[in-house]
Amino acid sequence: MAESAEIVESEESCAALRSILSRVGEKWAPVVMTELVTEPRRFNELRRRLAPITQRMLTATLRGLESDGLITRTVHPTVPPQVEYGLTDAGRELLAILSGVARWTDRHLDAIHTARQASRGR
Amino acid sequence: MAESAEIVESEESCAALRSILSRVGEKWAPVVMTELVTEPRRFNELRRRLAPITQRMLTATLRGLESDGLITRTVHPTVPPQVEYGLTDAGRELLAILSGVARWTDRHLDAIHTARQASRGR
DNA sequence: CCGTATCCCCGTGGATACTG
């Protein structure tokens, strides 16, 4: 790699990057992952902690994250049914990277607001 | 901070994080920023390099990135008009963080594909 | 308890045509 900040390495990895960025850019994805960072949690546990999320959106978010290998879904065949969601190692790594984005965001809160105000004016 | 991987620091920074993640998760945002990493570029220059992007989407993407303070838009009042887009320092920093996400994506390409195949089956 | 199914609104993103 000649350029240090070069991002795209191939067509495939570019597409994968976009899909991951838009995945974690979904409305509830970051908070759901954050909820799972300390320990696995059950569906309604997440639902309560993430209120006012709807069941539908919680399900959709969990399925999406699962389909990208970021979280696991474990069904315990008990009565009543019990399902646990947890971060995969990959998901934990990605979350650590995202916390870098969070720190960037905090550092630039002022600049973001200023830029938005400016574009308001036009 | 007790937990090392904790992301959200406040309501405001949480909202800002989400908005930034969804911004860079937009379809053309990452490639547009990457195009500007080495030097500022003009509108049609970007249009050619990012083909088959449409004018409309290029404009929309540039406006969005500008409104978050990630790129600058400089108009040179010449005939014909000349407009240059460039990364801000903040944008350059963010791009560096995103390259971390790109590396993560490359490392986990296999896992992503496997997870997607698995969720296909259901 | 853990979801699906249905309905509906709205924003994203594409094609095409037109303008300062």
Add this chain to the structure above:
DNA sequence: CAGTATCCACGGGGATACGG
């Protein structure tokens, strides 16, 4: 050259109701 304007298809995302 650097955009706007218009139209349209699609999917994200919310409310509510029902099922295993």
